[in-house]
Amino acid sequence: MNTNKQAIVAGGCFWCTEAVFRDVVGVSEVESGYIGGSTENPTYREVCSGNSGHAEAIRVTFDPDAIALAEILDVFMGTHDPSQLNRQGNDVGTQYRSAIFLSDDLDRADAEAAIARWNAEHPGQQAVTTIEGPATWYPAEDYHQEYW
Numbered sequence: 001m002n003t004n005k006q007a008i009v010a011g012g013c014f015w016c017t018e019a020v021f022r023d024v025v026g027v028s029e030v031e032s033g034y035i036g037g038s039t040e041n042p043t044y045r046e047v048c049s050g051n052s053g054h055a056e057a058i059r060v061t062f063d064p065d066a067i068a069l070a071e072i073l074d075v076f077m078g079t080h081d082p083s084q085l086n087r088q089g090n091d092v093g094t095q096y097r098s099a100i101f102l103s104d105d106l107d108r109a110d111a112e113a114a115i116a117r118w119n120a121e122h123p124g125q126q127a128v129t130t131i132e133g134p135a136t137w138y139p140a141e142d143y144h145q146e147y148w
Contacts (some may be wrong), residue, residue, distance in 0.1 A: 010055035011080035012088025017100030101133035135141035
């Protein structure tokens with residue numbers, strides 16, 4: 001019986017966040033992709049244009065007996081600067097927004113708590129991370145997988 005769960009998060013360029021999660025104990029798979037927009041089956045070019053509404057994101061498959069969703073979200077919040085609105089470093093646009101995508105409302109409390117923990121640990125800063133979803137997941141092109 002497969003008891004794995006999935007979390008979808010967006011924190012700027014998916015290559016960098018994918019690389020971090022590949023080394024997290026309890027994570028069995030990390031896939032780069034697009035989520036949260038209006039274009040069906042978007043291409044990398046469409047997402048990069050900023051016109052599709054999608055975010056570059058990763059879908060993390062993990063064993064909840066080995067690592068809790070709360071820990072996955074804490075790692076996510078630590079992999080980027082969630083206080084930057086629609087940008088990470090030189091990457092600018094809504095496709096680089098900080099977001100947690102829910103598959104259902106059961107995970108909303110964990111998402112809200114992760115944002116609150118980050119805010120408490122960073123006085124004077126405020127996370128702009130949005131909680132979105134559910135939304136359709138589109139895997140990125142093969143050449144984006146395991147890029148780093």
